[in-house]
Amino acid sequence: MALSGVHVLCAYAGSYRRDKNEAILGKFIWSEAPASGVTTTNAAPNIHDLFGQAVYRIRASADSYVSIGQAPNASTGTKMFVPANTDVDVFVDGGDKLQWVAA
Numbered sequence: 038m039a040l041s042g043v044h045v046l047c048a049y050a051g052s053y054r055r056d057k058n059e060a061i062l063g064k065f066i067w068s069e070a071p072a073s074g075v076t077t078t079n080a081a082p083n084i085h086d087l088f089g090q091a092v093y094r095i096r097a098s099a100d101s102y103v104s105i106g107q108a109p110n111a112s113t114g115t116k117m118f119v120p121a122n123t124d125v126d127v128f129v130d131g132g133d134k135l136q137w138v139a140a
Contacts, residue, residue, distance in 0.1 A: 043097045043119070043137040044070045047081055047129070049088035064088060076109060076136045083131030093135060095125045100140035105129060109136040 049063040067079045081091045095103055097119045104111040105127060118140060119125050 041098050042070055042073060043095065043101055043103070044068065045077060045135050046094040047079065047091055048094065049085065050090075050092045050126075050128075062092065062094060066091065071135070071137070073138050074112070074136065077134045079134070081129040081131055081133040090128050091131075093127050093129050093133075095119055095127065095135070095137075096123070097121055097137070101137045102140055103135060103137045105133050105135050107132055107134070109134055111136045111138040 046062070046068040047066040049066070050061075066082060069077045069079060071077050081093070084090050093105065097103075099121050101119045101121075102111050102116040103119050104114045104116040106114070117125075119137070
């Protein structure tokens, strides 16, 4: 099934073996494909003793604006541009959610 809209994956970067620092995503926590203007149901976890800070990997089917925070607003709040068909990785704080709108 083709991607329509935005997909966000919440995961940890690397592995619990922090001395190895692999440049990959490690343990997946959750993923969602929220509708435009709708905030994710899930939030980023707090920093984990072994896995560190969570990362959102964001992919959009069309150019989009994404806002991340406790109460994100992609229309009027602080936002970043996510180009179509490109993975964008962002470290997030515990409790952060995501909202997007088309560019």
